[in-house]
Amino acid sequence: MDQTDKRKSAKPADFEAARAKLFALAYRMLGSRAEAEDIVQDAWLKWHAADASELRSSAAWLTTVTTHLAIDRLRHLRTERATRSNGWMPDPWVEGLAPSAEDLALQSVQMSYGVMLLLERLKPEERAAFVLHEAFDCDYVQIAEILAKTPANCRQMVHRAKARLQREGVPARRADPAAHARVVERLRAALEAQDRAGLVRLFCDVPSVISDAPETVDAVATADGAAATLSLRGRGKQMETLSMNGVSAVALMRDGEIDALLDISIGEHERIVALRIVTGAMRLAPATRVFGRAAVMRLLRPVISPPASVTMRGHFPVDIDA
Structure with missing residues (x-):
């Protein structure tokens, strides 16, 4: 099996390994669970159709595609959200009692609900640069490769985004x-x-x-x-x-x-x-x-339900004085 065939056979597994992180990225970009799920599905379709010989780094390729899909979607959503009479708020992400893979991915890229709300004030590419830098710890060279810009330009976008958010009320330091x-x-x-x-x-x-x-x-x-x-x-x-x-x-x-x-x-x-x-x-x-x-x-169901192998009968002897 040559290298191209190996990459092709590994494609489904590579995508599944990245799925939770891609969802976390799309959610941070869009503030909507449903929209994030759609973006990840679109990324999968592009991934599935891509020529395996062109895929050098699965993670980098998927991050780039997901970011651009989210930017395009955000441009459309900004107009739609601006017309709502009662304003718009992001979907809250509540960590489940039994954390999912998406919960764990979001835990590693924490961004408070207040910050998520104020991210709506940023332009789509500024938001992408800020999220990649602040939540996913990407350096400016990596962001430049994703956004097809220079590292200096990406540094400037992140700086502008931080300044804008601080003017809007985001504290310079996170609360203890x-x-x-x-x-x-x-x-x-x-x-x-x-x-x-x-x-x-x-x-x-x-x-x-x-x-x-x-x-x-x-x-x-x-x-x-x-x-x-x-x-x-x-x-x-x-x-x-x-x-x-x-x-x-x-x-x-x-x-x-x-x-x-x-x-x-x-x-x-x-x-x-x-x-x-x-x-x-x-x-x-x-x-x-x-x-x-x-x-x-x-x-609680597995705890409070009797095992399937145990049969309780009505005439089972019980010594109430025992």
């Missing part, structure tokens, strides 16, 4: 994960206790609030407004903490399903400076599938 988790737990506990005064103390005076429910944003202009809105929304629900886009967040649960997700950014003195509230049923459905009651029962 332990501090972030502490504030999330305080938020969860205050919501569970319906402690409005405690909720007010968690927020800065004028927090930034973004939601896919416009009426929520209109009601939340101050710390007191944020506390009142969250207290009202939390009534009759269970509060859980979970991992959302790599950081702790709060889920409001009703009857075993996620009713809302609360993602925060913290500033000085561990006060909440930004709150993002996700309520859309379509955005929350994937999160419920991996974190809701049904997901818990799927994990």
Whole structure:
């Protein structure tokens, strides 16, 4: 078997080995699970049709194709999203109780939900350069090869992207994960206790609030407004903490399903400076599938169900005094 035949026979395995990373890249580029799945499928079709003799590096080829497919798709989506009356928010990525390959790939390229939201302000190629550099640790030479530009040009794009994001509110330094988790737990506990005064103390005076429910944003202009809105929304629900886009967040649960997700950014003195509230049923459905009651029962079923080889009979002797 010559080298071309070997590469051809290895193509399916090479793609499967890269699939989770390609999905993570497409999701970071597009902010949509469904769109990311479509991009990965399109990348597979191009991979399947490609001449094996031209494939020197599977990973580099697939990354390049996926990036360009995502850029093209993002150009179309930007126009579509701009016309939505209630704005647009990325799909939250909630880590499942039993992490999938995609979960593990996204864990290795963490990018908070707040950053994902602000990436919408970048031009498609700027977003690609930023995501490849910041989330996938590609150097400027690698990015230049992917985008067909010079390394200097790619460095400039990443620099512009960082400057734009910082102007839009992305902190220069990431919050300490332990501090972030502490504030999330305080938020969860205050919501569970319906402690409005405690909720007010968690927020800065004028927090930034973004939601896919416009009426929520209109009601939340101050710390007191944020506390009142969250207290009202939390009534009759269970509060859980979970991992959302790599950081702790709060889920409001009703009857075993996620009713809302609360993602925060913290500033000085561990006060909440930004709150993002996700309520859309379509955005929350994937999160419920991996974190809701049904997901818990799927994990517990092997534990609570008797082995198939054991037969219980009604006349089985039981000594109640034993």
